[in-house]
Amino acid sequence: MTEVKDFGRLMQGNEACAEGALAAGTKFFAGYPITPSTEIAEILAEKLPQVGGKFIQMEDEIGGMAAVIGASLTGLKSITATSGPGFSLKQENLGFAVMAEVPCVVVNVQRGGPSTGVPTSPAQGDVMQARWGTHGDHPIIALTPVSVKETYELTIKAFNLSEKFRTPVILLMDEVIGHMRERVQLPKQGEFEVVERKKPQVGPEQYYPYRDDGTGVPPMASFGEGYRHHVTGLVHDETGFPSNKPEMVKKVLDRLHKKISDHLDEIIMAEETNLEDAEVMIFAYGSVARSAKKAVNILRKNGVKAGLFRPITIWPFPSTKLQEHFNRIKKVVVPEMNMGQLVGEVERAAAGKSIVTPLNRYDGELITPVEIVEKVQEVL
Amino acid sequence: MASQERINLLAPGHRACPGCGAAVALRQILRPLGRNTIAVSATGCVETFTSPYDQSSWEVPWMHSLFENSGAVASGVRAALDVQGEKDVNLVVISGDGGTFDIGMGALSGMLERKDNVTYICYDNEAYMNTGVQRSGSTPHAAATTTTPSGKKSYGKIEYKKDVPGIVWAHDAEYVATASIAYPQDLMRKVKKANEIYGPKYIQVHTPCCIGWGFDASKTIQVGKLAVETGLVPIYEMEKGQPVKVKKAAEKKPIEEYLKVQSRFKHLFKEQERDEVIKELQAICNANIEHFGI
Numbered sequence: 001m002t003e004v005k006d007f008g009r010l011m012q013g014n015e016a017c018a019e020g021a022l023a024a025g026t027k028f029f030a031g032y033p034i035t036p037s038t039e040i041a042e043i044l045a046e047k048l049p050q051v052g053g054k055f056i057q058m059e060d061e062i063g064g065m066a067a068v069i070g071a072s073l074t075g076l077k078s079i080t081a082t083s084g085p086g087f088s089l090k091q092e093n094l095g096f097a098v099m100a101e102v103p104c105v106v107v108n109v110q111r112g113g114p115s116t117g118v119p120t121s122p123a124q125g126d127v128m129q130a131r132w133g134t135h136g137d138h139p140i141i142a143l144t145p146v147s148v149k150e151t152y153e154l155t156i157k158a159f160n161l162s163e164k165f166r167t168p169v170i171l172l173m174d175e176v177i178g179h180m181r182e183r184v185q186l187p188k189q190g191e192f193e194v195v196e197r198k199k200p201q202v203g204p205e206q207y208y209p210y211r212d213d214g215t216g217v218p219p220m221a222s223f224g225e226g227y228r229h230h231v232t233g234l235v236h237d238e239t240g241f242p243s244n245k246p247e248m249v250k251k252v253l254d255r256l257h258k259k260i261s262d263h264l265d266e267i268i269m270a271e272e273t274n275l276e277d278a279e280v281m282i283f284a285y286g287s288v289a290r291s292a293k294k295a296v297n298i299l300r301k302n303g304v305k306a307g308l309f310r311p312i313t314i315w316p317f318p319s320t321k322l323q324e325h326f327n328r329i330k331k332v333v334v335p336e337m338n339m340g341q342l343v344g345e346v347e348r349a350a351a352g353k354s355i356v357t358p359l360n361r362y363d364g365e366l367i368t369p370v371e372i373v374e375k376v377q378e379v380l
Numbered sequence: 381m382a383s384q385e386r387i388n389l390l391a392p393g394h395r396a397c398p399g400c401g402a403a404v405a406l407r408q409i410l411r412p413l414g415r416n417t418i419a420v421s422a423t424g425c426v427e428t429f430t431s432p433y434d435q436s437s438w439e440v441p442w443m444h445s446l447f448e449n450s451g452a453v454a455s456g457v458r459a460a461l462d463v464q465g466e467k468d469v470n471l472v473v474i475s476g477d478g479g480t481f482d483i484g485m486g487a488l489s490g491m492l493e494r495k496d497n498v499t500y501i502c503y504d505n506e507a508y509m510n511t512g513v514q515r516s517g518s519t520p521h522a523a524a525t526t527t528t529p530s531g532k533k534s535y536g537k538i539e540y541k542k543d544v545p546g547i548v549w550a551h552d553a554e555y556v557a558t559a560s561i562a563y564p565q566d567l568m569r570k571v572k573k574a575n576e577i578y579g580p581k582y583i584q585v586h587t588p589c590c591i592g593w594g595f596d597a598s599k600t601i602q603v604g605k606l607a608v609e610t611g612l613v614p615i616y617e618m619e620k621g622q623p624v625k626v627k628k629a630a631e632k633k634p635i636e637e638y639l640k641v642q643s644r645f646k647h648l649f650k651e652q653e654r655d656e657v658i659k660e661l662q663a664i665c666n667a668n669i670e671h672f673g674i
Contacts, residue, residue: 032483033514033527041514045527049534057515057527060448060483085446116423116446 008185013177014039014081016148016184017107018047020155021079023186025194026105027053028078030067032060032086036120036175037109040081061089065106069097072104073231075222077159081107084126085116087133094168095134096233098256101210101218103162103197105155107171109178112364121364122175124286127341130170131315137253139260141267142170142315146289148182153192154312160195161267165259166217172314174337176287176366200227210252211238216259260316269312270321274300278307280331280376281354283322283346285311288335288367295372306376314342319349326353333375335359335367355379387439389415394437396429399597401587401604402476402503403429404561409474409501409585412572415440417470418457422450422479425510425589426503450475451487454498470575473500478508480584481517481542492551492580499574499581502544505589513592517542520612521664522657523644525592530647535657540664545584549618554579557617560586562604566627570617577619586613594643606638611665614672626672635662 011019018040021029029044041057048055053076058064061082068078082090087108097104112118113125126133130142141161145151151173158169200207200219207227210218218238221227230240235252237243260267271289274296275281284292289310299306309325311318326332332354334343343358350356359375361367389410396403402425410417419442421427427444430437445453450473461469475484480502491498507525508514515525521540524530528537549556554577559567567585574581588603590596595603607613608629615627636658639645648654668674 033508033511035511038511038514038526042512042526046529046531055527059481059485059517089448116444 006185008183010181011148011184012039012181013145013148013151013173013179014109015043016152017081017155017171017173017178018043019186020152021105021159022047022051023152023189023192023194024077024156024159025196026077026079026159027051028068028071028076029053029080030056030058030071030078031064031080031082032058034061034083034086036111036178037081037083037107039178040107040109061086062093065090065093068104069093069100069102072102073223073229075224077103077163079105079107079159081109083109083111083120084113087126087129091129091134095136095138097168098134098138098140099233100231101166101220101256102168103166103220104168105158105162105171106168107155107173109173109175111175112362118364120175122287122337122366123362123364124174124288124337124341125362126172127314127336127338130172137257139167139257140170140315141165141167141260141313142172143269143312144172144286144314145177145312146286146310147177148180149184149186150312151177152184152186156192156194160193163195163197164217164266165263166197166220167260170315172286174286204228208238209240210236212255216255216262264316264320267313268316268318268321270318271308271310271312273308273310274305275307275309275325275329277305278329279305280333280380281307281309281325281329282372282376283309283311283332283334283342284336285314285342288337291367291369292335292372294369295376298369298373299376304376304380317342317345317349319345322346322349326350330354331379332356333359333372333379335372335375337361337367389413389439390430391437391439393435394429395432396425397591397597399590399600400425400429401561401589401600402426402505404600405503405567405585405587406430406474408561408564408567409472409571410440412568413440413470413472413575416468417472418442420445420450420454420457420471420473422475422484423447423510424476424479425505426474426476428510447479448483449487450479450484451489451491451498451500454500455491455494455496458496458498471498472575473498475500475502476510477502477504477506477516477518481544488548489551492548492553492582495579497578497580499571499583501571502582502584503587504584505587505592506541507589507592509589509592518544520661522648522661524647525644535647535654536644545582545618548582551580553582555581555617555619557583558586558613558615559583560604560608560613560615561588562601562608563615563627566615592644594646595641599641603638603641606633606641609633610635610638611669611674612638612661614668614674616672624672626674629674632669632674635665
């Protein structure tokens with residue numbers, strides 16, 4: 001037999017997200033069409049029924065997020081996908097999922113805002129909304145892919161983190177990554193980790209839905225499995241019933257944050273390129289990091305020791321990883337397709353040790369490698 | 381106050397697809413309303429094709445709000461007109477079936493409950509055409525869309541078309557009518573009538589979409605007529621204290637005649653077992669014919 005060489009396939013970013021969700025074992029999508037995320041819904045509408053799953057196009061974005069919560073509490077790995085305007089509508093339910101510790105994945109393929117904004121040009125204007133879009137002090141995990149292949153990998157990772165830590169995870173894509181097509185060779189099933197949520201090891205009589213088992217993440221029974229499972233967005237004690245005792249309020253909020261902050265090594269991912277000897281760092285994420293990588297190559301050819309720090313996890317923000325470089329690298333350029341959002345976090349991490357310079361575009365166009373090169377030359 | 385002015389208040393040169401039913405509806409809606417009108421639209425095809433960058437086809441004050449809020453925005457406009465003593469301004473909402481049947485249902489319901497003096501017109505092209513043909517609460521049973529694809533096991537949309545005129549009527553609205561662009565005199569008369577009644581009014585206009593339904597752009601009116609003549613889309617009006625008035629069809633056509641001219645239903649003619657689905661659609665038509673006396 002002749003050997004068939006696997007050349008991979010041409011795939012769109014949104015398609016990679018849908019395929020990644022299926023590979024992670026999702027059985028449920030609920031959402032509402034919005035460009036530039038609609039392909040994720042369309043593909044899952046066709047494929048989920050084929051794997052015994054369910055797709056529901058809901059009446060609006062709020063319903064999409066709410067149905068995801070309902071399905072996850074009833075035992076399915078669940079996902080929704082949207083863009084800025086829909087992400088705004090989902091915020092209240094997103095906060096509920098944080099509070100009630102409901103694992104789920106929320107994809108936001110960013111386009112220009114505010115409001116209906118610029119459909120559908122690329123933007124990174126929802127970075128702070130991903131962090132603080134829902135009200136109150138809350139932890140959140142947000143991942144941002146740079147390529148079609150990484151979209152696939154991070155969709156799986158998003159499910160894994162959400163299942164492990166019983167928390168919503170945001171996959172923050174942008175229009176370029178969602179709509180671009182690249183040749184990809186995807187890993188086969190079994191070649192990547194798939195995490196399932198931790199189930200109770202005790203009988204229904206001994207089960208407390210929000211009792212910390214020492215890991216910070218309570219085991220989760222599904223609705224219908226025979227366990228008493230009281231769920232509320234109110235502050236609750238370990239039984240799940242509402243409580244407004246000051247010590248209980250503090251205890252719950254501390255645990256919600258600590259279950260994330262105690263496991264940063266598992267959550268925070270970043271790619272570092274040419275930083276060992278760099279005199280200037282470019283900090284870039286999402287599609288802008290592609291231009292930044294090219295800029296590093298151009299600068300190196302011209303004798304400028306430039307390097308790239310690309311956060312893959314943007315929330316929690318990778319401050320510690322960044323700070324390792326600031327003792328030596330004194331110049332940082334932060335290109336973003338917004339008016340300057342993550343640059344504030346970089347400045348906070350730099351704490352005056354390095355000079356941080358933003359480079360912003362918010363006109364619906366990409367930041368080009370040349371623009372980054374010019375900005376670096378300007379600050380050096 | 382209705383207008384007798386013979387003017388097209390939808391300026392030419394807009395970006396609707398050739399054969400667009402919604403564009404035809406829009407022209408017919410604006411004619412009896414006249415210049416003394418404020419229009420509010422949700423996101424959708426009409427919003428997009430009437431307002432490409434630096435051009436507007438609207439000869440009247442118009443605003444694009446969001447997807448889910450045109451009923452509530454209109455309530456605010458009417459309240460402001462009232463506060464400022466402006467009694468004779470026509471206020472119309474022109475939103476699609478997505479913004480009406482689904483995401484905007486709550487805002488519409490609130491507007492109706494408050495008895496706000498607004499004529500809410502839904503142009504019904506039976507799916508989310510602006511984002512690329514996804515199903516809506518208005519999409520008829522068995523139609524294929526990108527989120528209700530047909531295939532070996534799927535015959536398209538499982539659910540049935542939502543009865544929004546019935547829902548509006550249940551709010552004790554002053555006037556509820558359905559219409560079709562295939563019958564322009566009927567549509568314009570209903571808009572004029574609704575506009576002259578004080579309180580919340582609702583008109584649902586059937587606007588075939590050649591791109592989303594899959595028929596030739598020259599057949600928009602014919603397809604619209606077939607929808608009515610088969611009984612699938614009943615055309616009627618309900619006014620408080622008055623008997624229901626229904627558009628009769630002299631010759632009732634079998635549902636196949638409507639289905640076979642549209643690619644969104646072509647899968648029904650490929651598999652033997654799909655005969656049952658066609659029979660079900662015929663039963664819906666028969667029930668409409670009996671219920672409304674078509």
